[in-house]
Amino acid sequence: MYPNTGRDSYQLPPKLFDARCKACWLTVGVLMLVVASFATLNLQWAQFWSWDALQRMGRFVGELLHPEASTRFTGKVLHAALETLAMSALGTLLAALLGLALALPAARAHVHDPAHWRGVTRLALNALRSTPELVWAALLLIVVGLGPFAGTLALGLHTTGVLGRLFAESVENAAPGPPFALRLRGVGEARVFLYATLPQVLPQLLSYTLYRWENNIRAAAVLGVVGAGGLGQMLAFHMGLFQMGETSTVLLAMLVLVALVDALSYAMRTVLSR
Amino acid sequence: MPSTTSKTAFTTAWTPAHPALRDPALRLRVFWALSGLALLWPMGVLSEFKPWVLLEPGALKPALNFVGAFFPPRSDAEFLTLLLRETWRTVAMATAGLALALLLAVPLSLMSVRVLSLSSLTGRMAMGPSVLRQGVRWLLLVLRSVPELVWALVFVRVVGLGPTSGVLAIALTYSGMLGKVYADILESGEAHATSSLMRNGSGRLQAFFYGLLPQNAAELTSYTVYRWECAIRSSAVLGFVGAGGLGQLMDSSMKMFNGAEVASILLVFMALVWLADRMSAALRKNLS
Numbered sequence: 001m002y003p004n005t006g007r008d009s010y011q012l013p014p015k016l017f018d019a020r021c022k023a024c025w026l027t028v029g030v031l032m033l034v035v036a037s038f039a040t041l042n043l044q045w046a047q048f049w050s051w052d053a054l055q056r057m058g059r060f061v062g063e064l065l066h067p068e069a070s071t072r073f074t075g076k077v078l079h080a081a082l083e084t085l086a087m088s089a090l091g092t093l094l095a096a097l098l099g100l101a102l103a104l105p106a107a108r109a110h111v112h113d114p115a116h117w118r119g120v121t122r123l124a125l126n127a128l129r130s131t132p133e134l135v136w137a138a139l140l141l142i143v144v145g146l147g148p149f150a151g152t153l154a155l156g157l158h159t160t161g162v163l164g165r166l167f168a169e170s171v172e173n174a175a176p177g178p179p180f181a182l183r184l185r186g187v188g189e190a191r192v193f194l195y196a197t198l199p200q201v202l203p204q205l206l207s208y209t210l211y212r213w214e215n216n217i218r219a220a221a222v223l224g225v226v227g228a229g230g231l232g233q234m235l236a237f238h239m240g241l242f243q244m245g246e247t248s249t250v251l252l253a254m255l256v257l258v259a260l261v262d263a264l265s266y267a268m269r270t271v272l273s274r
Numbered sequence: 275m276p277s278t279t280s281k282t283a284f285t286t287a288w289t290p291a292h293p294a295l296r297d298p299a300l301r302l303r304v305f306w307a308l309s310g311l312a313l314l315w316p317m318g319v320l321s322e323f324k325p326w327v328l329l330e331p332g333a334l335k336p337a338l339n340f341v342g343a344f345f346p347p348r349s350d351a352e353f354l355t356l357l358l359r360e361t362w363r364t365v366a367m368a369t370a371g372l373a374l375a376l377l378l379a380v381p382l383s384l385m386s387v388r389v390l391s392l393s394s395l396t397g398r399m400a401m402g403p404s405v406l407r408q409g410v411r412w413l414l415l416v417l418r419s420v421p422e423l424v425w426a427l428v429f430v431r432v433v434g435l436g437p438t439s440g441v442l443a444i445a446l447t448y449s450g451m452l453g454k455v456y457a458d459i460l461e462s463g464e465a466h467a468t469s470s471l472m473r474n475g476s477g478r479l480q481a482f483f484y485g486l487l488p489q490n491a492a493e494l495t496s497y498t499v500y501r502w503e504c505a506i507r508s509s510a511v512l513g514f515v516g517a518g519g520l521g522q523l524m525d526s527s528m529k530m531f532n533g534a535e536v537a538s539i540l541l542v543f544m545a546l547v548w549l550a551d552r553m554s555a556a557l558r559k560n561l562s
Contacts, residue, residue: 037369038370040366043370044434044436047434048432053432057432086316086317086318086321087320093314127544130543130548130551131540131544134511134521135521135540139536142531144327145327148322149322149324151321221421222424251424254420254424255419255420258419
């Protein structure tokens with residue numbers, strides 16, 4: 001009745017290397033890549049594990065253990081932390097608005113939609129996305145000068161690329177029934193989007209945006225290293241001046257901020273998925 | 275009893291719209307819009323949100339000059355060789371960093387997976403293992419909550435400029451991320467095979483290799499490939515604090531306001547990210 005059962009369950013294990021097995025070649029390729037990376041990088045392990053470097057590391061960590069805790073300085077750190085939060089929130093908001101505006105031309109609304117702008121918009125979104133926030137910030141510093149505004153714009157531009165693509169994909173993946181029903185009755189495209197597509201995808205868009213906000217808080221904390229405001233700028237400043245006490249406080253603030261965001265998002269996720 | 279027309283006229287005179295057309299959530303919407311604005315205002319002040327500085331002649335002119343110098347991008351042989359070398363370095367830093375991260379992440383995630391606990395097979399997990407698992411989770415949390423850029427800043431201070439600090443920075447942060455997500459993936463699957471193996475006397479590593487790993491291998495590999503893509507992106511950025519690679523090249527070109535060089539670096543950078551993205555997408559598609 002089941003002629004193949006016996007053969008199937010007692011197959012021999014596959015050969016370890018088979019010239020026709022893609023995964024084997026892939027594994028070999030990955031191993032070669034790793035070996036080549038280590039071989040060509042000229043990593044100075046000897047210098048890193050040398051007594052001198054270890055001593056320096058020890059001194060560094062020792063100095064970090066005495067954070068500067070004066071009220072005035074903690075006030076400044078708190079302000080920088082709030083600045084970081086504000087940068088990330090505004091940047092994400094900008095990105096959500098711009099991303100939605102760009103997602104519409106980047107999405108094929110229905111099967112017969114010519115979507116002339118799809119290719120161009122996707123290219124623009126990809127360009128925005130593949131340039132990291134930090135590079136955007138470094139470029140924008142030339143335009144708007146040092147400070148959190150450059151960071152906000154940088155976060156906004158990079159996140160626009162990310163969100164725009166995600167938004168376009170969720171618009172394309174929305175159930176086609178309701179928009180089709182409206183379109184059949186001669187409703188204009190704008191209203192079809194507002195009344196049939198948007199209500200379907202809004203929760204997903206919101207959750208993408210919140211997720212990116214969480215990422216952006218982390219990104220905003222370090223963005224300042226190139227001078228774009230927030231905690232990162234303080235960190236780079238004090239580390240550059242070898243003021244280890246202040247550096248330590250800023251680092252602690254960063255850790256607390258990131259951990260808080262992590263904990264909050266975890267709590268929200270568990271509450272929402274319950 | 276009045277006619278229907280006079281009735282509608284009467285109602286429209288009193289209420290702005292037919293009851294069915296009135297927005298039932300109007301008050302809530304207005305409330306949330308206003309409170310949103312009230313929140314936005316201080317945020318705008320804090321982040322010095324002044325879009326008009328973009329249009330000030332003092333800012334606009336150097337910016338336009340800089341962007342104008344983007345065309346044509348610099349493409350002589352000497353610069354292209356340098357660019358190629360730094361691009362390879364960026365990829366190599368990401369790969370080496372991720373390889374080191376795996377060395378740290380795999381044991382840590384195995385230590386923190388609750389499914390592989392022998393004592394929890396019979397009721398509650400014992401005190402010692404439970405504390406150890408929580409401790410490992412905290413360690414992973416600390417490792418990944420320090421951004422790689424900060425690790426790089428620290429290591430540049432200690433080891434000096436160069437790719438070593440970049441590799442170490444990626445290794446530390448990514449071990450935290452990988453370890454945590456590996457543990458999550460391993461715990462999210464069906465634990466039945468693993469626990470029945472362990473109930474029948476297999477060791478924990480055996481249960482992992484024969485029960486837990488085959489079930490989750492595709493997802494684990496796919497996540498690792500995705501992280502490799504992320505590592506390439508971040509290793510390109512780490513150069514901005516002096517950890518070698520494309521970022522360092524871009525930083526120096528930018529400090530010299532050399533638009534042509536910045537343009538070609540940006541193009542290479544985008545191509546690299548695009549390539550990594552395509553490759554990881556193709557690999558992950560094959561895996562699923």
